[in-house]
Each structure stands twice: as structure tokens, then as C-alpha cells.
Amino acid sequence: MVFKRLMQAMGVGGPSVETVLANPDCRPGGQLTGTVHVAGGDHPVDVSYVALGLVTRVEVESGDNDYDTTQEFHRQAATGAFRLEPGQRHDIPFRFDVPWETPVTELYGRHLHGMTMGLRTELEVARAVDKGDLDAVAVHPLPAQERILEALLRLGFRFARADVERGHLYGVRQSLPFYQEIEFLPAPQYAGAINQLEVTFIADPRQMQVVLELDKRGGLFTEGRDAFGRFTVEHATAERTDWAAQLDAWLRQSLQRRGLFG
Numbered sequence: 001m002v003f004k005r006l007m008q009a010m011g012v013g014g015p016s017v018e019t020v021l022a023n024p025d026c027r028p029g030g031q032l033t034g035t036v037h038v039a040g041g042d043h044p045v046d047v048s049y050v051a052l053g054l055v056t057r058v059e060v061e062s063g064d065n066d067y068d069t070t071q072e073f074h075r076q077a078a079t080g081a082f083r084l085e086p087g088q089r090h091d092i093p094f095r096f097d098v099p100w101e102t103p104v105t106e107l108y109g110r111h112l113h114g115m116t117m118g119l120r121t122e123l124e125v126a127r128a129v130d131k132g133d134l135d136a137v138a139v140h141p142l143p144a145q146e147r148i149l150e151a152l153l154r155l156g157f158r159f160a161r162a163d164v165e166r167g168h169l170y171g172v173r174q175s176l177p178f179y180q181e182i183e184f185l186p187a188p189q190y191a192g193a194i195n196q197l198e199v200t201f202i203a204d205p206r207q208m209q210v211v212l213e214l215d216k217r218g219g220l221f222t223e224g225r226d227a228f229g230r231f232t233v234e235h236a237t238a239e240r241t242d243w244a245a246q247l248d249a250w251l252r253q254s255l256q257r258r259g260l261f262g
Helices: 143-155 243-257
Strands: 002-006 016-021 031-039 045-060 067-079 082-084 089-097 117-125 128-130 134-136 158-166 178-185 197-203 207-214 227-234
Touching: 016 117, 031 045, 031 117, 045 089, 067 089, 143 197, 143 207, 143 227, 143 243, 207 243
Parallel strands: 045 158
Antiparallel strands: 002 016, 016 031, 031 089, 045 067, 045 082, 045 117, 117 128, 117 134, 158 178, 178 197, 197 207, 207 227
């Protein structure tokens, strides 16, 4: 993905910036690589810095005033100060670390409806900052995440949408100020008991925490009393588990305890 935008803050004849990603596809805990090309205009300028930031859309609940906002959640400097002469081209190769908790945007080669992710390039000249446009980034699930999502599909759940919500999950170690919910419509065998299943992954280099939430159906239990499940999966051992069987057992037990499943 490429963006090219004239630095409006510097006026006509200022520098231009083009960011080229070697590959827009990545996984949590991986890297994005590429080059930032800065081209001089018709007069010399002193560039203070070039930085890169990973940005996503976040839903914010604020009383009755819910809204969406764009949030940068990881930032790296690409270079410090340098002098850019008229017509000169300055190429800045980079390796950008993708946080382990980065939300997933793709599954089986398809974009998850509701997700937005991009890499933004920022350049400052004479105290004027241009944040540039976004280069779209595709974040694919980790192998352990993929196995759990595959198991849900095998059980008959259907993907509905995904979103990112600002806040922290109770009892979960979390470094980012938001978390992703991947929402599924219920499989036929559970459709009489629940409206939907929401899945959240909070990963780190060794393992990931998985949070499952069953949304109530028909007011059979009160608001705030939906069923939650939480467990930890080590990346190294995730492939040894029959996740379809494990998830089916948890779902049945949870619903049976509430009298929602025979």
C-alpha cells in the first residue's frame, strides 16, 4: 500500500512523503517492514523527525453518548532530525513491531466486517506536523487464535462482525487501552438459548487469554449476568487440543447451569 501527500503545512513547494510497505500482511507479535521516501521540494527544510504509528477504530461508551474514534496504539520513530535539500530524496527503511494484542482484521483471506487498521506516517518540519494518510494493514490471526476460530465455525457458529472497544476486561492482564470482540451468531444447537457469542483474545509472547461471552436470549437472566468463560492457551501447545470438543463442552455446561439447555 502506498500513500503520497503533499505537506500542506509547509505550503506549495514543500517536501512530499511516500510510504511503501514490503507486505501489508502481518500477525500480532510480528513486524511490518518497508521504506519511507521523503522528497525535497523547491527549498531546503530541516525535518525534525519521521515517526510511524499503528491506528485502529475504537468504539467508546460514554453514558448515552457512544461514539467511534481513531486511536493510535503503537508508535515508533523511523528517524531523527535531518536536513533535506531541494529535490533531494531521503529513503528511510523501517521495521515496525506489531504489538501482541493487536486486533485481528482478516480470517481465511476475508476482511472481518467492522475492522479498520492502518499504519500512519508522521513528519514534522518547522514545528508543523503532517500525520499523512493511512496505509491499510491486514492483521491475520495467530495459529492458536485461528484454531479456536476454526473450532467455532466447525460447531456451526457464523461470523457476524468484529469491533474494538475502549476499556479493560476484568481479571485479564491487558496492556492496550482497548480490546477486540469477534462476534458470532449462534450455532443451531445453541440458538434457543443465546443471541450471540463474543470472543476476545489477549496475547503475549508465550500465551494468550481467551474470553468468551454468551449474550442472553429472551431476558432469561438479567442484564449484566451474561455467561462468561476465561481460559489461557499457550502458543506452543494449542495444536494439541480438540478445541471444538472443549468449546462445545463449556458452552453446554454453562447453559445447563442456567437452565437454558437440556
